[in-house]
Amino acid sequence: MEKIFHLSLDLSLSHVFGFVAVALFFYMSLWSLAAIAKKRADLADIAWGPGFMLVAWTSLILGQATVDGLIINILVTIWAIRLAFHLYLRNRKRQEDFRYETLKQKWGKNLNLNLFRNVFLLQGCILYVIALPILWIHTHPQELPKHILWIGLLGWSIGFFLEAIADLQLALFKNDHSKKGKLLTTGLWGYVRHPNYLGELVQWWAIWFISASLPFGWALIISPLLLTFLIVKISGIKPLEEQMEKRAEFKAYVENTPSLIPPSLINGILYGSAWFLLIIYGSQSSLFFSIMIAAGCYGGQLWLLTKFDSRTLRSYIVLSIVALGLGFLQEMFFIYLKIVVYPKESIFPPLWLLALYPLFSLTLNSSLVFLNKSPTFTFLLGGFGALFSYLSGERLGVIQLIPPLAQPIIFLFWGLFLTILVIFNRKLRAWFSQR
Template sequence: MEVHALDNYYLAITLLITIGYQLFFFAIAFSLKFDKLTDFAGGTNFVVLAIITLAFSGHHNARQIVASLFIMVWGLRLSGFLLFRILKTGKDDRFDDKRDHFFKFLGFWVFQMFWVWTVSLPVTVLNSPNVTQYPQPAFGTGRDIAGVILFAIGFIMEAFSDIQKYIFKSKKSDKSAICDKGFFAFTRHPNYFGEIIIQFAIYMICVSPAANGYVKGQAYKALYATIVGPFFLTILLMFVSGLTLQERPGAKKRYEKNNHWEEYSRYLNRTSILIPFPPQLYEKMPTILKRTIFLEFPIYVFDPEKHSDVGKGQQGAEEGDGNGQNSQDSRQSGDPLVNGQHTSN
C-alpha cells in the first residue's frame, strides 16, 4: 500500500528530506572545516530519495525498480569516487574562500539541495501515488530499451573517464600534463557528457507510462515536466559549475604559466569540448560548426589578447617604450579564428 506524504507527487517530502540531509552534513563540514563529506552528501542524497520514494510507492513494477536502481547506482558511484579522491587530495580548493564564512559556505549547500531535488524529479514522480494509481505498461518499451542503452553508455563514459584521469594524474610527476588518451581523445569532458546522457536516459525510462498513453491528466503533465531535471543538470555543467570554470580559466592558467601551452592549444583545436567526435575530423571542421552544433561557445574560448593578464602587461610595457611594435608571443590561442588561421588547418 502506497504512503501519501504531504502531496501525491512526493515533492514536498523529498524536498524536506533533502534539506535536512544536506543541513546535517553542512553542520559537520562548517563546524570541523571538513571538506571530505561535501560531495559524498550530494551523491548519497540521490540514493536516499530513490529508496524512500520507491518504498513509499507500494508498487514495485520493473520500470520503477530499474529507474530507481539506475539513479542509486549512479549516485553511489559518483559519491564513492569523489570521497576516495578527496581522501587522497586532503581538501577541496573550491571552498578555500568559503569554508570560514557561514553564509557563503551555506550558499553552496543550498545550491546542492536544489541540484539533488531537481535532478531526482523523474524518479520521484514516477514512484509517486499520482502516477502509480494508473496501469503501467510492461517494461521493455522502445523508450525503456533506449534508456537502458544510453544509461550504460553514459555510465561507462563517466566512470571510466573519472578513473582514467585520476590514474593519469597520479602517475604523472608533471601535474600539468595533458590527458588526451582514451575517452579524452574524443572529448575534453567525457565525464560531463556521460553524466548528461545518464540523466536523460533515466528520464526516458520514467516518462514511458505517459508517452505510451497509460498515465493521464495532471500526472501525464507531471511526468513530462520532470525533464527539468536533466535540463537543469545540463545547464549547470555547461554554464555554471562545469565548463565555464574549466575551459577559459584553465587555458588562461596554462598560457600565463606556459604549462605545455603549445601542446594544449593543439589539443583544444582537435578535440571536441563535450560531444565525442573523431579528433582527425574535428580538427578540420569549420569553426562555425564547432561554435554551434558542437557547443564550443565563445564563452569557453580563451583569447590571449583579450583574456591574458600577461598579454596586457606586455602591451602596457610596449606602449611605455613607445616603439610602436607589437611583440609576437610564441604562445597562441587554440582558436583558429583568434590566430588568424584558416579553419581547415
C-alpha cells in the same frame, strides 16, 4: 506496472513530494554541519550522489512501488555509491577544490551561514529538481512502455560506464608521478575534453526519457536541462577550462578535441535521423521533402567533418558522388533481379533511398572510421548492417524483399560495397592530403 505492495505506503503525490523535500533538507543540513566541523566545503561533492539515493528510495517507499521503479532505483544506487566513493578517494589526499576556496575567501566572516545556505541548501534544491523524473516515476504506477524503459536503461548504462571509465582513467593518470603537470589527452579524454560530465548527462537525460512516457512527464525536461546548464556554464566545464586556459598544451587540446560531444556521435545521430525521416516521411511525401531532409543532414555532416579538418572537404564530396553512383548501380541491379519491390513499382530506385548513400559515405570518416583496420569486419558489418536496414524498411512497409535470394544477395553486395568504399576513401584522403 506491477506493484510491489509490501514495499509501498501508497501516499498521494503531494505527500510524497513534500516528505522527500523535508528528508532532503535534513540530509543536506547534516552534511553542512560535517563540512563546518571539518572545514571542508567540498564534502558537498560527496553528498551529491547519495542525495539521489535518498530521493529514490524515499519516494519508492512512500509512493507506489513498482518493479520498473525498483530497477531504476538499483541503478541510481550503484551510480551514487560509485561516485561518492570516487570523490572521497580523490578529495582526501588533496587540498580543497579551488572553486570552494574562492567562495570561502569571498564570504569571510559569514562563512558558516553562507556554506549552509549557498552550498548545501542550494545544492539540495538543485538535486530535488534534477531528481523530479524519479519522483514522477514512483508516483505514477502506469505501465511504462517496455521499449521506452529498455532504451532508457541502455542509455543510463552507457552513461554510467562512460563516467566511471573516464573517472578511473583520470585517477590513474594523476596517481602516475611521471605524468605530474601533464594533460590527459588519451583514452576517452582523447575523444572529448570532459567524458565524465558527458556520462553524467547521458544518465539523467535517459531517466527523463523514461519519465516522459508518463502523463505530463515530458514537462520535467527542466531536470536534464538544468543539469546540462550547470555542468556547462556554472560549476563544471566553464570554471575548469578558465583555470586551464593559460597552459600552452591546453590550447592545442581545445583546438583538436571537442568539449562534450564527439563529432563522430553527432555524425552518427545525423545519419540515423536522416535514415528514419527519409524512410518514414520521405517515402510517403513529395520529392521536395526528401531533398530538404537529405540536404539538411548532409550539410550538417559536412560542417562537422570540416570543423576539425577543412583540408579534406573535396575528398568528402568526391566520396559522396562515388557512393551515390555505386549505390544507384547496386539498387538498379537489385530491381533487375527482382529481389526488392517498392510500393510504386518504379524501374528506378526511389530518391529517398538513393539520398542515404552520400549521407552514409560521410560516416566513414567519423562514426565508422574504425573500419579502416579490418576488411573482414568491414565486409561483415556492411552485410549485416544492410540486412538490418532493409528488413526494417520492409517492416515499415516501404520496401518488399522477395525470398529466397534477397537476403543473401543484399548481404554479399553490401559487404563488397562497403569494403570497396572504405578502401577508396582511404586512398582518396591520402591523395588529397598530398596536394
